[in-house]
Amino acid sequence: MAITFEPGNALSEADAAALERAIGKGLSAGRATIRSKRVPVSSLGGLNGTRAVFVTSGLRQEQASIAAAASRLSVPTISADLDCVQAGRCVVGIRSTPRVEIIVNRAAARAANIRFGSAFLMLVKEI
């Protein structure tokens, strides 16, 4: 998973660091393992080969270009910044407190040619 961030942007860098700490050397999820790599917003070519793009906070100006790059690669953009999802620039939004809420932007998913299973979509909020 690519973690897109902006060097020098304190909020973005803090998000990226926190995410890297949580993933560590790899986080198991069923038969898959999540591993991360940082990709600066100035070098979005680094998204090649990744399966998902995490959009850190504080990147409002760069969200459109990240979304465009991810869409070309047909990989989903994920963020804890729900405004990014509401604006259609991120495909998936995640909120874990007070309870887990996952929000999927249907138009953004369609634009990136991403299809989710119906069982998954029945458990999340689609906008």
Place this chain on the structure above:
Amino acid sequence: MRRFDKTCLLACSACLAVPGLARAQSINYAALQETMGEPVTTSVTGKPQRASETPASVTIVTRDQIARSPARDVPGLLKTYAGVDVNRWTAGQSDVALRGGVQAYNARLLVLVNGRQVYLDHYGMTNWNLLGVQLEEIQQIELVRGPASALFGFNAASAVVNIITVGAIDQAMVSGAAELGTHGYDRLSAVVALPLADGVGLKLSAGQQRENERAIPAGLYQPPRAIDPRRKDVSGTLDAALDDRTRVTLEGTYARNRQLEFLPSQLITEQRFEAESAGVTLDHDTGWGSVSARGYINWLDAGYGVGLEANGAYSVGGLTSTEFHNRTAVAQGSALVRLGRDNAARLGVEYRNNRLSAETLFAPSIAYDLVAGSGMLEVHPSDRVALTVAARVDRLSLHENGAPVQPAASTAADYERSYTQLSFNAAALYDLSDGGQLRVNGGRGVQSPSLVAYGYRLPLNGFPVPFPVLLTGDPAIRPVPVWSVEAGYARAVGDALRLSATGFYTRTSGAIASPGTAPAFQLQTGAAPVLVARFANIGDYETYGVEIDAEGAIAPRLRWRANYTLTETDQGFSTAGDQGVSYPVAPEDTTPRYKANAALDYDGDRWFGSLVGRYTSASRQFAFTRTQQLVLGPVDDAVALDAKVGLRLSARLAVTLAGENLTVADSTAGSPIPADTRLRAGLGLSF
């Protein structure tokens, strides 16, 4: 600074094409639970739902809770939850009842393994030692309170238990357990799930368990021989993802078991069961939802009253042993459709052929064909409101095969009978502004008469009458509707506290019972008069009460839960009098009025375990005395303590010590046969 916990990251993984999670339709329960932060179930409406959003009262016992529980089987796991009565009649025989109606061979609880029926249709009962499932392979146990026939059909009349096992394709695993205990207890189990190729997985499991029978009090009837319960089982599952939208699953199970049991007549006899099952399931995801097709066959060979003739111990009517052979073939299809962003509908069809063969039947075999259609609609008129309606129509056609055994109490024409039954559920959920949730739901479920209740035929000896005397089923016996309505409130206060309360009312009409020691004999006149005692619809009863649940965290790794249940039962019939017991069913006497449970659960880096306290108020239960009189005897109230402690020697190896009924409460089994204290030590392997 934002903190990312594992739940948040696992939600990210949903977007990484983790097999079974985001793309394939088949549910990866483990991954979804981690992603959503709570278990997910399809057992309420057929649609995947978070446990906190189901339109019914649901308890889901998770894999981690099972590992820490002192229980050694599924009834033991269920007995500590609200509304649940578990009567462990003998060491091997347990019955689980929801919201009252306690009796041996409870026919109103439908039990499934991965949606496949393990409920046994011959007598209408569940043999919990014949599930063919190891505790180590259970992903979660879903308990849905209230009728669920609108989704599952007949016999989901008072509740459903759906045991979900770990998928063969979802993750590689090797797990096993070896336990030794007091009272001759030992248990071995092994589970292996291996990927065979990309998108193909095989899971094999096997196990055995045995222990000594409890001591039957001297004043009660002594069976010819006191055999100890044993079970052995093996199962296999082959899962294949044909593409990222289609998954096919092949399953097979073999299980056998012997144990002493209280029959519905309340006689204690030795039974031997052998069950096989084979099935195939196909799931396909589409742009608008999903479609599923499933077919399976269950075979059962059941020996009842084994050894009776050899020992000649039963003089009651000269009962003899019986071999039942039951085959249940089921074909099901369903489509789950997303309607817009928030709503969903489900359509289903089912065909079932059920056949029972035995020498002690009206004819060589009794059978029925069943066709059913069902539908469910879930809509969200607003963000805070969810409405669900579901209905199912079952058409059952009964018939017999072969020449009737003479003398007969019915005619072949009596068995050419059909009837139609409607089941339905309706529910409304309302999210309150304070974070709480209100639920109002109800429905009508149906219990089908068992094949034995339709077609049993046993000549009785020793009656001073000039006619043959028969104990028989009745082809005219009616299905049993169970009406239910309930209202609940639930509220979570962060992760630290969750509260819920439910008030319920159920009405069971025409409960079915087998004759007791003083049944109402009928003289059937004709060319060959016979005196007949029949299985019958004996009357109605109502249960109502409240279930209160609370759970929370004392510390990050120390959790607690507690529940209280009040069950009032009003019975509109009388079966026990001075002349004896006409029918041994008396829910007002046999259902405890009060139950309370409290549990502590600890999961540390090395140590883990749980402590469970259980209170059950007094009841009365049927039993034959030494002089072969059937009586309702007292079972006192009981406070029992169960505990388990475990130590992880490494990431893959753990040792455990567990004990049930540490307070030596005789009555905690809810049986005329007193409970004893059972301890065991075990070694668990998992990687």
